[in-house]
Amino acid sequence: MESTALSVGAYLIERLRAFGVDHVFGVPGDYVLSFFKQLEESPIEVINTCDEQGAGFAADAYARIRGMGAVCITYCVGGLKVANTTAQAFAEKSPVVVISGAPGTNERYKNPLLHHKVRDFDTQLKVFEQLTVATAVLDDPQTAFCEIDRVLAAARRYCRPVYIELPRNIVNAIGTTCLPRITIQEKSDPAVLAAALQEAVALINTSRQPVILAGEELHRFGLQSLLATLIEKTNIPVASTILGKSVFAESHPRYLGVYEGAMGREEVREYVESSDCVILLGALLTDMNLGIYTAQLQQKYSIYCATEKLSIGYHTYEEVGLEEFIEGLLKADIVRQSDEPVPHPLQPANFQVVKDRPMTVQRLFQQLNAFLDDDMVVVADPGDALFGGADLFIHGKTRFLAPAYYASLGFAVPAAIGAQAAAPQLRPLVLVGDGAFQMTGIELSTAARFGLNPIVVVLNNQGYGTERPMQDGPFNDVLGWRYSQLPQLLGQGIGFEVHTEDQFAEALQKAHTHTDSFCLIEVHLEPGDCSEALKRLTGSLAERIHSTV
Known part of the structure; x- marks a missing residue:
């Protein structure tokens, strides 16, 4: 254990900045005002929005671009307003840190009816336990720093939201940190990874028309460059899901377009669904990504790798990570595809305006x-x-x-x-x-x-x-x-x-x-x-x- 002169609020700010958070979105309230004051005096810029839901959506978009975002609100009347935006961040894998002020631990004696309280003092916490991958109530300065490290590491590892509750009497309390800092690093099982790669490469090399379907997890985990390198090496055509749109350069000659079953362009649907080896990388199999389940993708011809699952045909492999699987494909001896032209989105042409023609x-x-x-x-x-x-x-x-x-x-x-x-x-x-x-x-x-x-x-x-x-x-x-x-x-x-x-x-x-x-x-x-x-x-x-x- 190592002592530090930082307050709990100051440490939280320091760690947010270490994860690339330079802006915090939110709406102030009395239970979180002292932390807002700390934010104001820090290098982090506070963008206070008209409503908490607006702050939550702004933090979500920020996280999708930067890798982590933060929303700061007061207890219950603010916190429960961002339940919807946090649910979206969880569903779509966006690492948003929800920071909520709360009544001080010294104000809770005999369970008083304090303003903004709903039922019990942990009611809001119970809600966010269902919407996040990690939660922490910073009610003890001696453990607060380690709790901050734990939940921020979980947000980064799983690319999903986390919840931090900060009682107002703890904000300026001096905390104690434990070193080394908590990190969550899960490695693939080498033997399982090798077996999965062997089967995947065999399927790719024996197929006549392999195609990659790139999804949103490649956005969230910053794996776009790995995808681009894989395409350059193998020349395999690539389409994206609608949630993964712009994960790959749309001007690239091997880019097909957005695949969304019968909802999308017919030439993209035909090419993907006629493939005898569809390599799904980081794609969530949602009804929207699959065109309200009009997608016709045969499991026996599919390689599906996401952060939480890997299956090849009818075989499932445990403990294999998405990034390491793609890196393994890059090192493997995959037969390079020919330069035969594939369907490609039309480059935007100069639009010819028709005067006085009603808009459609x-x-x-x-x-x-x-x-x-x-x-x-x-x-x-x-x-x-x-x-x-x-x-x-x-x-x-x-x-x-x-x-x-x-x-x-x-x-x-x-x-x-x-x-x-x-x-x-x-x-x-x-x-x-x-x-x-x-x-x-x-x-x-x-x-x-x-x-x-x-x-x-x-x-x-x-x-x-x-x-x-x-x-x-x-x-x-x-x-x-x-x-x-x-x-x-x-x-x-x-x-x-x-x-x-x-x-x-x-x-x-x-x-x-x-x-x-x-x-x-x-x-x-x-x-x-x-x-x-x-x-x-x-x-x-x-x-x-x-x-x-």
């Missing part, structure tokens, strides 16, 4: 495709913002962020704040429906306050367009806001109201040159207009809904 979803995404450049990151909300955006031509790695599994509406606008804080050189292009915008769009106030400049495209189709084809009714309607006038309310930013293709072209051009603040482009669309991918998705979901009635 299809033409909107074609125009956006021509607009994107190397310095943008696309942040999409669920719905047509996501499914239409899946066919956008993304220019760099980790440049497409969307909750394509948990699918919580309201992600995109606050996520743009987290994305730009994590990578200031990138300008977010936000795609969001009007229904989702009404949930968290006011976070543009936060963007304005902190000098951020996202371009926000609101797809105004008068309600929840994803749900209308499944089951329509007045419950899918929302009040028609004048979205383009929001900058007048906030006193910053510029807004555009768009009905036609030429108006959209002019708005995009002006937004591109206006970099001092955010730009909001409200695009009016017919309520029944949607992308072909969304039609296929909602049709499949509608069948499920009606089959259960």
Whole structure:
């Protein structure tokens, strides 16, 4: 054991910085004010948002780019508001550190009814035990440092959220650290890894058309460069899942596009499903990744390796890590594939605007495709913002962020704040429906306050367009806001109201040159207009809904 002069709060800040966290998102409250003061006086920048859910989504996007993010809120009234965003981070493997203030340990004598308390003092802790991979209540300065190390190591190892509860009387208490610091490093069993590689290489080398399906875990664990090296060595074509979009350079000649079963481009579906060796790397087998289970992938021809599972055909291998498996493939004697052309996304062409032509979803995404450049990151909300955006031509790695599994509406606008804080050189292009915008769009106030400049495209189709084809009714309607006038309310930013293709072209051009603040482009669309991918998705979901009635 080794003594230190650091307080518990100061040590937590030091360790967050060691993991690459330079920003903390949150909303203050009395149980966490003293820690907010420590953050303010530290090198970490505090970005306090309009609402806790906005802070949680921002921290999630930050973590997807930086490798770890943090959200700081007060007890219960703040903490329970980020339960939803933490659930998304868990489901989609995003290492967010949830830091919650709490009543002091010296305030809990005889179980008083303190404000914000729900039932018992550990009620919030019990909630987050279900949503995280590790939790800690820092109620003892003598063990607090080791507890901080333990949960942060778990966040890094498993790429999932963790929870730290900080009673307010402990923040400035002097703690004691134990060295060496706790780390979680799990190594593959060498014999099992060797056997798995032998079977995998044999299957690859005897196949006529191997293909790689790259997933989101390659994003989360920073394995994109290993994937790129594997493709260069083997020349095996690669597709991505919708949640893993932008994990591989989309300009590369061996890139096929997004595979999402019957929801995706037909040529991609045909190529992947006709393969006699599909190598799934870091892909979660969710209904969304698999096109609402329209995917036709045969297990006997599959190599499936994720951080928590490895199977080859009908054989399962325990204790083999994703990174070490890919490294093993790189060292193996794999037959290089020919340079025979494969299906490839069309490079964006110059968009030919038709004057006075009403905007449609299809033409909107074609125009956006021509607009994107190397310095943008696309942040999409669920719905047509996501499914239409899946066919956008993304220019760099980790440049497409969307909750394509948990699918919580309201992600995109606050996520743009987290994305730009994590990578200031990138300008977010936000795609969001009007229904989702009404949930968290006011976070543009936060963007304005902190000098951020996202371009926000609101797809105004008068309600929840994803749900209308499944089951329509007045419950899918929302009040028609004048979205383009929001900058007048906030006193910053510029807004555009768009009905036609030429108006959209002019708005995009002006937004591109206006970099001092955010730009909001409200695009009016017919309520029944949607992308072909969304039609296929909602049709499949509608069948499920009606089959259960």
